[in-house]
Structures are given as structure tokens and as C-alpha cells.
Amino acid sequence: MDKRERESRFIAIDLGAESGRCFVSILKDGKLELHEVHRFNTPSVRYGNALHWDILGIYSCIIEGLSKARSIFGPKFDGIGVDAWGVDYVMLDPDNRILGTPYHYRDDRTDGIVEEAFNVVPAESLYASTGIQVQQFNTLFQLLAERKSKLSLLDMADRFLLIPDFVNFVLSGVPTAEFTIASTTGLANPFRRDWDWESIEKFSFPRKLFSRMVEPGTILGPVTPAIAELTGLSTGTPVIATAGHDTASAVVSIPAAGGDDWTFLSCGTWSLLGKELQRPLLSSDARECNFTNEGGVNGTTRLLKNIIGLWPLQEYRRNLNRTPVKYDYATLTKLAVDDGPAGAWVNLNEQSFLKVGDMRSRIADRLERSGQTARSSIGFFVRVLLESLALEYRKSVRELERVTGARIGTIHAVGGGIQNEFLMQMTADSTGSTVIAGPIEGTAAGNVGVQALAVGAVTDLAEWRSIMARSSELRSYVPGDTRYFDDNYEAFLSVLKP
Numbered sequence: 395m396d397k398r399e400r401e402s403r404f405i406a407i408d409l410g411a412e413s414g415r416c417f418v419s420i421l422k423d424g425k426l427e428l429h430e431v432h433r434f435n436t437p438s439v440r441y442g443n444a445l446h447w448d449i450l451g452i453y454s455c456i457i458e459g460l461s462k463a464r465s466i467f468g469p470k471f472d473g474i475g476v477d478a479w480g481v482d483y484v485m486l487d488p489d490n491r492i493l494g495t496p497y498h499y500r501d502d503r504t505d506g507i508v509e510e511a512f513n514v515v516p517a518e519s520l521y522a523s524t525g526i527q528v529q530q531f532n533t534l535f536q537l538l539a540e541r542k543s544k545l546s547l548l549d550m551a552d553r554f555l556l557i558p559d560f561v562n563f564v565l566s567g568v569p570t571a572e573f574t575i576a577s578t579t580g581l582a583n584p585f586r587r588d589w590d591w592e593s594i595e596k597f598s599f600p601r602k603l604f605s606r607m608v609e610p611g612t613i614l615g616p617v618t619p620a621i622a623e624l625t626g627l628s629t630g631t632p633v634i635a636t637a638g639h640d641t642a643s644a645v646v647s648i649p650a651a652g653g654d655d656w657t658f659l660s661c662g663t664w665s666l667l668g669k670e671l672q673r674p675l676l677s678s679d680a681r682e683c684n685f686t687n688e689g690g691v692n693g694t695t696r697l698l699k700n701i702i703g704l705w706p707l708q709e710y711r712r713n714l715n716r717t718p719v720k721y722d723y724a725t726l727t728k729l730a731v732d733d734g735p736a737g738a739w740v741n742l743n744e745q746s747f748l749k750v751g752d753m754r755s756r757i758a759d760r761l762e763r764s765g766q767t768a769r770s771s772i773g774f775f776v777r778v779l780l781e782s783l784a785l786e787y788r789k790s791v792r793e794l795e796r797v798t799g800a801r802i803g804t805i806h807a808v809g810g811g812i813q814n815e816f817l818m819q820m821t822a823d824s825t826g827s828t829v830i831a832g833p834i835e836g837t838a839a840g841n842v843g844v845q846a847l848a849v850g851a852v853t854d855l856a857e858w859r860s861i862m863a864r865s866s867e868l869r870s871y872v873p874g875d876t877r878y879f880d881d882n883y884e885a886f887l888s889v890l891k892p
Contacts, residue, residue: 402472402851406841409478416459419842426865432459445498460625469628473845475636477643478557480578481533488552499531503539525676525687526580533579558638566633568614571605575638577689584674584687610637611848636844641666646840648806649863656804661811667790668698683793699790702742710753733773738766739782741890784820785886791825805829808836822871824879833866
């Protein structure tokens with residue numbers, strides 16, 4: 395039977411910082427169907443002064459999702475894959491018991507740690523070894539913050555596992571470090587695609603903490619008997635280390651036909667904008683522009699910018715909805731459209747916008763400090779955030795063109811943020827590039843794509859992207875009136891200056 399005619403079924407567990415989803419995918423006749431069987435808020439808890447992930451709550455939600463998949467589609471699947479956000483981890487003792495409660499990357503414990511790290515290894519040397527942009531929540535800085543604790547878990551732990559690796563371990567019993575997610579730590583070598591043992595030694599981290607590195611698409615083994623019993627899945631169901639970093643999975647789903655004139659934009663809580671390269675790019679220009687070299691599938695590198703995306707809007711909405719009047723995103727966007735151009739912007743990459751809290755007050759404070767005028771309406775504050783994001787995309791595209799030497803004519807946008815049509819059109823107008831939006835569930839689709847490659851259901855990445863083009867509803871946004879962004883770009887750049 396031709397592989398296009400054979401039906402393949404996969405489960406994709408897609409964990410986001412705001413919500414988690416469990417999908418069942420059916421691949422047949424060269425097209426992909428995605429069925430969401432379970433959705434849940436990703437539980438986090440504040441204990442004392444610290445912010446943590448409720449990892450057992452997440453585990454419970456995953457088990458519920460797998461059980462629903464089995465009850466709706468039966469017990470037999472060709473694979474299970476897990477993707478999640480980067481940098482955060484779970485510590486295990488020699489008996490595989492969880493040590494402590496995993497910290498949330500938005501926690502304050504890494505404040506001031508970056509400077510201490512660079513006293514051990516200078517920024518230039520660290521970038522030359524790992525190619526990772528400086529963000530205070532990188533795993534490297536989290537581990538250094540842990541070591542400053544009165545009772546450091548580093549002294550008791552047998553290993554640490556990043557979030558998707560931990561779920562893979564729970565499902566299969568096999569502890570590994572999948573490269574795309576490991577590359578977010580700031581402790582992996584982008585050329586060797588292994589741990590950067592030299593940096594690990596310089597920071598005096600115990601070597602035993604770091605599990606065996608594997609490439610995306612590695613079949614780890616079948617689900618454990620305990621998981622099979624809990625969920626009703628067949629005992630032989632393989633657990634596959636897909637592209638564990640959610641952005642790496644999202645890039646797999648990009649329906650690009652080839653060429654070098656496109657960039658990807660994963661648009662959600664975070665925005666990640668960059669290019670897929672055949673080799674890492676660790677030039678001084680790339681470092682100064684704060685580009686990061688994260689792992690991709692088939693030996694590729696994702697040269698990208700991490701941009702605080704729709705998180706400030708999500709947090710602004712959360713605070714608004716504490717009142718009796720509730721706002722959905724569509725209503726907030728309409729208010730922004732009706733309010734008209736903001737004519738004022740903020741630097742979304744400032745540390746204050748990373749944290750939980752009162753976004754309205756923070757925006758107003760930044761506008762006042764930079765001599766900009768604020769209006770009082772809800773639509774104005776939403777418009778400031780959306781325009782600032784579109785202008786940040788413009789800046790990142792220009793920098794990406796400079797460091798790679800490639801002209802970018804098309805932006806392939808995936809993720810939940812593409813449902814905001816106003817933002818997508820502003821992105822096209824701001825950058826001067828055509829935006830092709832879709833698929834919305836690009837991360838889950840890419841997760842499935844790596845699984846399909848692993849079991850031979852598709853031949854290569856080009857075939858998978860062709861499948862995505864046939865299976866997705868795509869919408870194009872052509873640059874229209876670019877004058878507003880052209881006229882105000884320099885003013886926006888002045889806002890970014892310290």
C-alpha cells in the first residue's frame with residue numbers, strides 16, 4: 395500500500411505557557427486532520443514569593459488528554475510526541491522522585507544573575523560556545539540561581555529534565571535531552587549538537603545532571619505499562635522525542651515551498667521571528683543584535699529573535715477581567731481599531747513587561763518617562779501594545795536581513811496570534827513583507843510532522859510542508875498603507891534607547 399493511502403494516527407501533546415492541548419492527528423491521502431480532544435489551562439502557583447509550575451497538575455491533564463484520545467479514537471496510535479516552552483525544568487533524585495516544585499521562567503530569582511554569570515564566562519565567550527541570546531530566564535541562569543539557595547537541589551539531584559523531556563520520561567521511562575529543547579538552555583553546543591561540556595565545567599555544574607542528547611525524531615520506546623493501564627492505550631504505542639521546543643515544532647509546519655526569501659513568525663504569548671539555516675550563525679553582528687541559534691530538525695538551526703509577544707496583552711486582559719465587565723480578544727482588538735493610531739509606543743522587551751502585574755500602569759509609566767502622551771481609553775492601551783509589536787517585527791526583520799544577507803519578502807506566520815487579523819495586516823504594513831498566516835495550530839502540526847518522519851509516514855521535510863500547504867487554510871496579507879510605520883519608525887527606535 396502506498397504510504398499516502400495508509401492512515402497514520404498520532405497524538406500531539408502541545409504544552410504552552412498559557413494553555414495545553416492534546417490533539418489526535420490523522421494523516422491520509424497526503425492531508426492532515428487535527429482533532430483537539432482536550433484543552434486545559436497550564437497550571438502555575440505562587441508559593442511564598444516564588445512562582446512555580448504545578449507539574450503534577452500538568453501531568454494529570456496530560457493523562458486525561460491521552461485517555462480521551464483513546465476513548466474517542468481507540469487504543470492504537472503510531473506515536474505520541476510532546477512539545478513545550480523552553481528553559482524550565484524538573485529536578486529528579488536517584489529514585490526518580492521530583493525534587494522541589496519547578497520554577498516558572500517569570501519568577502524573580504534570576505534577577506541580577508546574568509551579570510554574575512558573565513563574571514565566570516564573558517558574554518562574548520559564552521555566545522561563541524552556545525550561540526544563545528541573553529535572556530535572564532535561560533536555564534543556565536536558573537541553575538546558577540538554584541546554586542545560591544541555602545539548600546541547593548543541584549547537590550541532591552541525579553538529573554534535570556526540561557519540561558517535554560520530563561513528560562517523555564514519564565510516558566516512556568527513558569530519560570533523554572532532545573536537542574531542540576536543550577538548545578534553549580544556553581548550555582548546548584550548536585555545532586556538535588550536544589551539551590557544551592566546556593561551559594558546564596566552567597560553571598561547575600555536576601556532569602551527571604545532563605542526560606544523553608538525542609535528535610528530534612528519536613523513538614524512545616513504548617509507553618510504560620503503568621501509562622498504558624492509566625490511559626487504555628496499547629502497550630506498544632511508541633513515545634517519540636519530537637521537536638520538543640514548541641517553536642521548533644511550529645517551524646516544521648511552515649508551508650513554504652523553498653527558496654531563501656522567507657522568514658517564520660511564531661505568534662502567541664511569545665513572538666519568535668527568524669530564519670531556518672543549514673548552519674549556526676555566530677557572528678559578532680548576530681550577537682550584538684541578540685539573535686539566538688536554536689536547534690531545528692534535520693540538522694538545521696533556527697536563527698531567531700525571542701520577542702515578548704502577546705503576553706502583555708494577555709496580562710492586560712486578565713487584569714481588566716477582574717471587573718464585572720469581561721473582554722475577549724476580539725472586543726479588545728475592535729476597541730484598538732476604533733481608537734485610531736496610538737502615536738505612542740513602548741519597548742516590549744523591557745524586563746517589566748516580562749513579569750506578572752498591572753500592564754496598564756506599566757505602559758502609562760513608560761509613556762510618561764519617554765515624553766509620550768497617553769490617552770485613557772482601553773483601546774489606546776491595546777493599540778500601543780499591538781503597534782509596538784508590529785514595529786518590533788519590522789526592526790527584527792531588518793536586523794535579520796542584515797546579519798544573513800538575505801532579503802525577506804514573505805513572513806510565514808503560525809500560532810494562535812494569527813487569528814488577530816488587525817495585527818497581521820499591521821505586520822505586513824510595518825515590515826513591507828507579505829504575511830502568509832497559517833496554520834493556527836502550527837506547533838501541534840509540526841509535532842506530528844516530526845513523528846511522521848520518524849516512523850516513515852513521510853519521506854522528508856519538503857514533503858511534510860507540502861502536506862501542510864494542502865491541509866491548511868492560509869490567508870495572505872499584502873502590505874498596504876505603509877506610511878504610518880515608515881514615518882514613525884525612527885520615533886519608535888528612540889523609545890528603545892535606555
